[in-house]
Amino acid sequence: MPPGPVAAALAGSGAHPLTGSAPLPRGFFDRPAHEVAPDLLGRVLVHGPVALRLTEVEAYGLPGQDPAAHTYRGMTPRNAVMFGPPGHLYVYFTYGMHFCANLVCLPEGTGSGVLLRAGEVIAGAEVALARRGAGTGRAVPGRELARGPARLAVALGFAREDNGRDACSPGAPDGADPAAARGGAGWLAVLEGEPPAPGLVRSGPRTGVSAGKETPWRFWIDGDPTVSPYRVHVPRRPRDAAAPADRRPE
DNA sequence: GGCTCGATGAACT
């Protein structure tokens, strides 16, 4: 389909053709993560054909200060993106099977960000559905499409190659033609969207973390069905319980 | 070099 007049007009502003919403400026992320996080609710994250309205996020703080943060012990090859400039995407692999995505906060060299925990898919639901249902053969209800950080990453199609990408200068992955890719495969942006009424923003302890649970840096939109259920951290059970060592006959 | 466990999700009882 050739670009219509609306898409053509938006092309100059950087606004996204699916939503008409403009990208957030980089300065938005140049603040502490716990200030950025509640402001991210209601914003729209776009990756290729899928757009998602954020309904739940968690802030992770500074190296040496927030024991729950990946950056707590300083910079490593894995978390280096978190120490880069704000407004970039930090995608990491966890539990041997899941990807999760953060948006980097504060100036380069600092090391904090906001984990994207859940959202409502507002465009490209059929693509998200296909990704989420792939391999399982099960139908996924709409509200479950991006309910939880790993599900969100799957719905948006985030993977290793998206780690470090700039979400404040909307565009396609390196090498692709930005004009041709606008609104298409790989196009990444965080858009203004529509923030919820301040009274609807709630906060509480972060989900599933083993340290720093007392810090109420999880933020969500009250009553939204796409917000993931709260889970306390459960220490892993020792493996030796399953060991086949003991088969004496008596 | 080896071991532990994690910002999880899906299947199962």
Add this chain to the structure above:
DNA sequence: GTTCATCGAGCCG
């Protein structure tokens, strides 16, 4: 409610 899949980062020796 409980169990398990699965692998990489980080810590320990």
